[in-house]
Amino acid sequence: MSIETQLADFAVNSEPSPDALEMMRLSLMDWAVCCIAGREEPLAVILRDKGLSEGGKAEASVIGGDKLPAPRAAMINGAVSHALDYDDTHFAHIGHTSVGVIPAALVVAERVGASFDDFLTACLIGSEGAVRVGVQLGRDHYQVGYHQTATAGAFGACLAALRLLGADQAQAIAGIGLVSSKAAGLKAQFGTMAKPLNAGLAAEAGVEAALWAMAGMTSTEQGLQAFGVTHHGDADAAAFDGLGGTWRMLEVSHKFHACCHGLHAMLEALSEVSVDPADVVSVEITTHPRWMTVCNKPAPHTGLEAKFSYAQTAAMALVGGDTSAIAAFSDMVAQRSDLVALRDVVSVVTAESLTEMQARVRITLRDGAVLDAAHDLEAPMALEARAAKLMRKAQGLVPDADALWQVTDLASLAAILRA
Amino acid sequence: MSIETQLADFAVNSEPSPDALEMMRLSLMDWAVCCIAGREEPLAVILRDKGLSEGGKAEASVIGGDKLPAPRAAMINGAVSHALDYDDTHFAHIGHTSVGVIPAALVVAERVGASFDDFLTACLIGSEGAVRVGVQLGRDHYQVGYHQTATAGAFGACLAALRLLGADQAQAIAGIGLVSSKAAGLKAQFGTMAKPLNAGLAAEAGVEAALWAMAGMTSTEQGLQAFGVTHHGDADAAAFDGLGGTWRMLEVSHKFHACCHGLHAMLEALSEVSVDPADVVSVEITTHPRWMTVCNKPAPHTGLEAKFSYAQTAAMALVGGDTSAIAAFSDMVAQRSDLVALRDVVSVVTAESLTEMQARVRITLRDGAVLDAAHDLEAPMALEARAAKLMRKAQGLVPDADALWQVTDLASLAAILRA
Numbered sequence: 001m002s003i004e005t006q007l008a009d010f011a012v013n014s015e016p017s018p019d020a021l022e023m024m025r026l027s028l029m030d031w032a033v034c035c036i037a038g039r040e041e042p043l044a045v046i047l048r049d050k051g052l053s054e055g056g057k058a059e060a061s062v063i064g065g066d067k068l069p070a071p072r073a074a075m076i077n078g079a080v081s082h083a084l085d086y087d088d089t090h091f092a093h094i095g096h097t098s099v100g101v102i103p104a105a106l107v108v109a110e111r112v113g114a115s116f117d118d119f120l121t122a123c124l125i126g127s128e129g130a131v132r133v134g135v136q137l138g139r140d141h142y143q144v145g146y147h148q149t150a151t152a153g154a155f156g157a158c159l160a161a162l163r164l165l166g167a168d169q170a171q172a173i174a175g176i177g178l179v180s181s182k183a184a185g186l187k188a189q190f191g192t193m194a195k196p197l198n199a200g201l202a203a204e205a206g207v208e209a210a211l212w213a214m215a216g217m218t219s220t221e222q223g224l225q226a227f228g229v230t231h232h233g234d235a236d237a238a239a240f241d242g243l244g245g246t247w248r249m250l251e252v253s254h255k256f257h258a259c260c261h262g263l264h265a266m267l268e269a270l271s272e273v274s275v276d277p278a279d280v281v282s283v284e285i286t287t288h289p290r291w292m293t294v295c296n297k298p299a300p301h302t303g304l305e306a307k308f309s310y311a312q313t314a315a316m317a318l319v320g321g322d323t324s325a326i327a328a329f330s331d332m333v334a335q336r337s338d339l340v341a342l343r344d345v346v347s348v349v350t351a352e353s354l355t356e357m358q359a360r361v362r363i364t365l366r367d368g369a370v371l372d373a374a375h376d377l378e379a380p381m382a383l384e385a386r387a388a389k390l391m392r393k394a395q396g397l398v399p400d401a402d403a404l405w406q407v408t409d410l411a412s413l414a415a416i417l418r419a
Numbered sequence: 420m421s422i423e424t425q426l427a428d429f430a431v432n433s434e435p436s437p438d439a440l441e442m443m444r445l446s447l448m449d450w451a452v453c454c455i456a457g458r459e460e461p462l463a464v465i466l467r468d469k470g471l472s473e474g475g476k477a478e479a480s481v482i483g484g485d486k487l488p489a490p491r492a493a494m495i496n497g498a499v500s501h502a503l504d505y506d507d508t509h510f511a512h513i514g515h516t517s518v519g520v521i522p523a524a525l526v527v528a529e530r531v532g533a534s535f536d537d538f539l540t541a542c543l544i545g546s547e548g549a550v551r552v553g554v555q556l557g558r559d560h561y562q563v564g565y566h567q568t569a570t571a572g573a574f575g576a577c578l579a580a581l582r583l584l585g586a587d588q589a590q591a592i593a594g595i596g597l598v599s600s601k602a603a604g605l606k607a608q609f610g611t612m613a614k615p616l617n618a619g620l621a622a623e624a625g626v627e628a629a630l631w632a633m634a635g636m637t638s639t640e641q642g643l644q645a646f647g648v649t650h651h652g653d654a655d656a657a658a659f660d661g662l663g664g665t666w667r668m669l670e671v672s673h674k675f676h677a678c679c680h681g682l683h684a685m686l687e688a689l690s691e692v693s694v695d696p697a698d699v700v701s702v703e704i705t706t707h708p709r710w711m712t713v714c715n716k717p718a719p720h721t722g723l724e725a726k727f728s729y730a731q732t733a734a735m736a737l738v739g740g741d742t743s744a745i746a747a748f749s750d751m752v753a754q755r756s757d758l759v760a761l762r763d764v765v766s767v768v769t770a771e772s773l774t775e776m777q778a779r780v781r782i783t784l785r786d787g788a789v790l791d792a793a794h795d796l797e798a799p800m801a802l803e804a805r806a807a808k809l810m811r812k813a814q815g816l817v818p819d820a821d822a823l824w825q826v827t828d829l830a831s832l833a834a835i836l837r838a
Contacts, residue, residue, distance in 0.1 A: 042635070043636060046631070046634045046635055046636055047631075047636075049634075050630065050631070050634055053476065054475045054476050054488035054490075054491075055474070055475045055476050055488070056473045056474045056475030056476075056488070057472065057473050057474050057475075069473035069474070069475070070473075071473075072473075144648065144649050145645055145648055145649040146649055147600075150600070177607075177608075177611075177613065178613055178616070180605060180607070181566075181569070181603060181604050181605050181608055181613050181616065181617055181620065182603055182604075182620060183603060184600060184601055184602060184603035185600050185601075186599060186600050186639070186642075186645050186646065186649060187645075188596075188599070188639040188641060188642065188645035189596075189600055189638060189639050192596075192637040192638050192639055193636045193637045193638070194596065194597055194600050194636065194637065194638040194639065197597070197600065197631075197636065198600055201600065201601060211469065212465070212466075212469070212616075215465045215468070215469055216461070216465055217462060217465055217466075217612045217613065217616065218611040218612045218613065219608060219611050219612065219613040220605070220607040220608050220611055220613065222607060223605075223607065226564055226605050226606075226607035227605065229563065229564055230563050230564040230565055230605060230650075230651070231649075232649070
């Protein structure tokens with residue numbers, strides 16, 4: 001069976017497990033929080049203004065705006081939701097699934113008047129599909145310079161849209177073929193507005209391709225295969241193993257700190273330690289070597305640089321600062337004398353024996369006592385514990401997290417996002 | 420100077436030569452003929468219906484329709500204009516330049532109210548840019564499976580749009596960066612509706628990227644370089660030699676026969692021979708070996724197959740049939756007994772000494788006489804001779820070619836295309 005046939009069958013027929021759906025619900029809420037918190041970012045304003053000035057059929061909600069045709073709303077919402085880079089991450093996918101998939105599902109759900117449950121199911125099918133396609137494209141695809149959030153994300157967005165549109169098997173294969181001609185996005189954009197834009201382009205590509213397929217557009221039936229050949233895909237034969245039975249979206253990671261993901265394992269480890277900062281003589285962080293070029297700025301000068309600094313964020317955590325708040329990463333924080341003094345006793349060493357998701361911390365106190373802690377971001381976290389942490393994050397980021405958390409219908413969710 | 424800086428400078432500052440502009444005018448007219456002739460093709464109907472049902476600001480003309488926002492109209496028009504695959508080809512670019520670039524220039528020209536001259540200049544700058552980017556990406560890019568019409572075409576479309584929008588150097592570099600995240604399209608789509616769709620996606624990507632850049636979206640400044648690395652580009656160092664002074668659009672080829680381009684050199688050679696078909700004993704065609712897997716069906720059964728047959732089209736030419744007419748390639752023609760008898764005396768041989776653009780024909784007559792003819796599609800053709808041939812093609816394809824040919828203002832051209 002071709003990989004397109006497998007993916008199409010998955011999009012059309014699969015029935016998610018309850019735990020996977022609950023995880024998807026958490027990712028959905030976290031995504032909505034990112035949307036609301038990011039809706040006045042400069043790129044959000046530019047894309048929304050351009051979209052609204054072009055206008056069109058009011059069928060799908062725009063974050064912080066009005067309604068627009070589904071593909072256009074998907075593009076804007078995808079970009080806006082990734083503006084803060086605070087949404088979920090899937091390390092096997094090598095990217096962010098929600099910012100490509102959920103906007104596509106939302107606009108199509110609104111267009112067809114889907115139930116909240118069908119919408120959530122489509123989100124999960126699209127996200128799971130994005131993860132599997134991301135695994136199939138693999139690390140070579142990422143390393144050469146493609147942005148999996150955008151490329152694999154477009155395929156996931158398309159699967160979500162096809163599910164909500166009630167595609168049959170042939171339509172789903174056509175949709176996968178059509179999105180293979182539209183999926184795009186480069187890592188060279190990191191650090192520019194085009195990084196979040198890539199997420200929006202994924203959402204839009206998925207919606208367009210699905211709508212075209214439903215309208216009878218024809219396409220290659222080997223879309224993903226051709227895409228892998230051209231786009232340096234690994235063609236991982238095991239990528240689709242257990243598809244429809246095993247839900248790899250259960251491995252998704254959520255960001256609980258408004259900084260580089262490479263710092264999160266350390267921050268979680270530090271959260272298990274309680275010390276008086278005045279007693280700290282030294283802090284030793286052990287991390288995977290890959291992070292050293294990513295987030296080891298020893299003496300950041302700005303809030304942005306602080307987001308990529310083990311020393312600075314360790315100091316912030318030790319004094320009890322809230323690293324989940326976006327406002328915590330100000331230029332002033334990078335220059336605060338007590339934090340500067342504390343970050344100067346932090347040293348960072350590496351160990352190949354750790355995974356990229358693991359970190360250890362060792363704190364030596366004035367009295368000679370040594371405190372050790374460690375964290376593995378891949379360690380299972382009970383859904384309830386995760387929900388509680390996400391709720392706390394939401395409360396720090398949006399004015400009315402409780403109302404958002406209680407949403408169980410599409411119209412209310414859409415209204416909150418438009419507001 | 421980076422390739423992005425060179426391209427941006429070219430888009431912002433270059434002034435085309437009169438002969439290049441005249442060639443562009445011919446390509447524009449030929450493109451418009453393809454639009455009108457193809458506007459009721461199934462994919463044209465699907466895309467137009469979807470676009471019009473989504474609606475939006477009426478700022479740019481849709482072929483055979485109303486007006487829509489510029490990016491949407493660009494996508495529809497690009498796809499419609501390539502529906503018949505009868506538009507121009509640039510063999511160095513390895514693709515079709517007009518179907519990606521002209522739709523982008525047209526919608527932006529309408530949006531900003533440009534003069535016809537400025538529109539034509541933007542078409543040429545975009546087309547020349549598409550050719551140069553196509554050369555820069557090179558044959559590896561094409562061979563691995565990318566569709567240069569779509570990929571290099573998107574860059575060209577963006578340059579045309581940037582010119583009309585009055586971009587400065589920095590905005591042009593941002594536009595090139597943004598289009599590098601959106602340019603896409605696979606050769607795997609050949610033979611499906613997604614092949615012409617790819618041309619439309621190129622036009623749309625170029626318009627979107629240019630509008631985003633003008634609105635202040637930021638992007639990598641090494642967009643084309645990053646695109647080349649990820650997309651198997653050859654990085655031909657000579658691709659931009661003479662940019663702004665030498666116009667490679669003067670090498671563009673136009674299709675004068677409604678069939679595969681591999682047959683055209685033979686058909687042009689046969690047009691120089693005048694024989695009574697009843698006298699023909701044998702016909703030997705000599706062509707480049709690469710065409711043997713492309714267009715050497717010895718006994719086609721359908722009109723579509725006939726478009727890929729040396730024997731059939733040679734027979735049609737020898738009896739004086741009009742191979743420029745789309746209707747000439749009917750299933751009935753493939754089965755006509757006089758043509759079947761004639762095609763059976765045609766043999767096809769190959770010679771590595773020929774280029775892909777050259778063919779030789781040798782006709783042996785009943786009385787023993789031997790007629791030789793040859794043609795090279797790359798041989799210079801005076802602009803007047805080309806114009807006359809394109810005019811004849813237009814007269815066979817559209818109801819009022821004369822009116823189209825005399826258009827010298829944008830509003831009239833747009834009105835003809837909408838009709």
